[in-house]
Amino acid sequence: MKCAGIDIGSRSIELVVIENGQQIVSRQTESGHNPVERIKELISDVSFDKIMATGYGRSIAEVTFDFSTVTEIKAYGVGAASLYPGIRGVLDIGGQDTKVISLNEKGKVLKFEMNDKCAAGTGKFLEMMATSLGYTSETIGESALLGNKGIEINSMCAVFAESEVTSLMAKGCHRNDIALAIHQSVCKRAIGMIRRQNMNFPLMFAGGVANNVCMVHLLKEAVGPDIIVPESPQFVGAYGAAILAGEN
């Protein structure tokens, strides 16, 4: 049986199909302005027997395509536990929100917290800061790793942080140092959530921001080495949804 999971996020959509425990399809596209069209394109040439949608846009898929749905919290929990049996938590920093999920030994969700009122501390925030520093979201992490510590970005609001960045540049600070400070501020916020929830380890770092080397580095520096970054951190939710589709 082929089971598909589709994670419809605010920035990107991921599709995973599994058969006999093997991922046979995994692909991604931008959500764009018309996610329904994007979903159609994404699944048009893929065959599957069952499908489950998750993510911010799951209800669009429910209404338009009559897919079953599950929240991204459960999907990430199931995906993480299946990829790494024994995992006890997930930190997911995506395009528009940050979540921490505590899992029991069997991968069942014990508690979660989401932070999503605005772009603060998310992938979107990093992307905006990258642009104002003249990097891309792909390159900002590596450059930040070269930076020196010492600067602090105080504002979590993307709009205010942007003006902080501008004035730091005007003062002659090196942009690598500023980039590092930006990562530190995002990381601090995530660590706050991890500590508040008193999470157990090992912890999976998932979501698009887990591809950022500086974030991974800072996170390990703060909470220890028990951080696992999966091969494709953006696909954990879609993968979890695919597993759940099979159980449905």
Place this chain on the structure above:
Amino acid sequence: MSDYTKMWTDLGLDNDNHNALLEALGGAYQSIYMAQEKRAKGMEYFDFVMSEAHGLRIKELCDEKEAGKKIIGSFCVFVPEEMVLAAGCTAVGLCSGADFAQEEVEQVIPRNTCSLIKSFFGFKLGKVCPYMEVADLIVGENTCDGKKKSFETFKDLVPNFYQMDLPQTKTPESKQMLKQEFMKFIQQLEEMTGNKVTFEGLKQGIASVNAKRKALHRLSSLRAANPSPVSGLDALLINQVSFLDNIDRFTENVNAICDHIELDIKENKGVKEANLPRIVISGCPMAVPNWKLPSVIESSGAVIVGEESCIGERGLRNLTDDSATTLDGLIDAIVDRYFQIDCAVFTPNNERVDHIQEMVEKYNADGVIHYGLQFCQPYIMESFSVEKQLEKKGIPVLRIETDYSQEDLGQLSTRVEAFVEMIK
């Protein structure tokens, strides 16, 4: 439906604004209440009262006024209804459950004020609340800092404002103070009505209010049944109506719906599927038409089995002892009863957690959703320790912070759905 335009104009309402509010209210009611698949028999009465909340009910209050009665409006469950009745007055709650005239509101109080406070300012400034306009006295209670300080501004907007001070601790001295405040309140009522609050009057007042509480207690305990015989939304509505309706008629109708529900339970009938995840809501009051969170919860496949809230059990717990043989004895009994209210403006307020836990046990709940209005310091502050203590007892908790806007509906649903998946 009769045309009440003249009545509204006479009360000083702004017709355009008021129509806009009624339209929004009607829309929300249709999409949230009438859309429920099954409802308990007997809800028709409460639907009717809601549909006539600004019409027939206001007409009744105007008629009472004509006959010489005074209408006492209040924001908080600390204002003793027993005394209001004993002075021959009618009590109404000033609900404040919707955003209105926000721009004007933010000219007089800060933006980061809780929605409830902003709402009663909005209702006043937008001239849309007939209860506020019909009231002969508006009682403001010194509870949280938000209310207390905003009343300094509010009192200039309403000509008939009366401030009631309240203690913040539960010491014997505080209790003494509450008694003094209640005595002052009696005096105020007596002065404005020319009626005396007598032993018989107070005894009668206690009887009416206790009867209402008992009826609502009865309804609450029926909610322990599985499958749920009444939706959480409908139970909330009944509690909300209790602040608007004529007290004795209300009590009668709550008992009537309980009769129906008891029959349904005997036949193992419910309005929801059996064995749904069961949730207790705890936290800030939910005034009409603030149905956002309950509607999200019940459309996420869970059922609400109790509200630990002022529009709910916090406001209703404990009857007033009516055994005293003197007027002063009855007043003391009222003080005793109100002094036990476990509102978060008190410090410490440890009883509240115990009460939440009791409710979880009594109604077989699987989890608690703590509902805090953004910028509500007392409840949000308390929510951290409530969460910790309940989780220590193995009760899952979801803390929600929200306001009256609809912007966060998407995120709210995700959180609630994930919580429901978690406790299933």
